[in-house]
Amino acid sequence: MRPVLAYLLLVATLLPTFSQWGTIAYYHANKDYIAKVLCENRAKPQLHCDGKCYLAKKLTAQQEQQDKATTERVLKTPDFQLFFQLTLPFCFRQVSVGTVTKLPTYLLKNYSSPRSHPFQPPRV
Structure with missing residues (x-):
């Protein structure tokens, strides 16, 4: 059943x-029938059309019909959104300078002043 x-x-x-x-x-x-009955150039045998104009018209019409059907199918296909990213507006908080008066103690322990740094430019 599966192969079928x-x-x-x-x-x-x-x-x-x-x-x-x-x-x-x-x-x-049906080349003979098309060349004798359906061909547009049957009155002009020097063109050797032999119904190729009929074939070209049929193939063009078929291609246009397929393109139209494909376009309609694409336009009617629903869109599914698989992912959603929440974007929140960013707000800046205003912090006044006077609120920070004292540094935490863990920052004060490892702090060294720039003057005690060994690599200083020479004084003039």
Whole structure:
């Protein structure tokens, strides 16, 4: 059952590709009838059209129909949003300078003044 289903899905997927080949096969099978009855240039045998104008018109119409169907299908396809990122507005807090009066003790223990640094420029 699985192989049959797999082949059916494969054929259904590739069917739009084969539609042009079907039109070309129909043209080759009925070339005489198309050249005598359906050809636009049947009154001008020096052009050697042999129904190629009919084939070109059919293939162009088929391509336009497929393009239109594809465009409609794409436009009607719903959009699914998979990810969402929450963006919050950023606000600056105003801090007054007078609120910080004393440094924490852990900062004071390891602090060294710039004057005691060993690499200083020479004094003039």
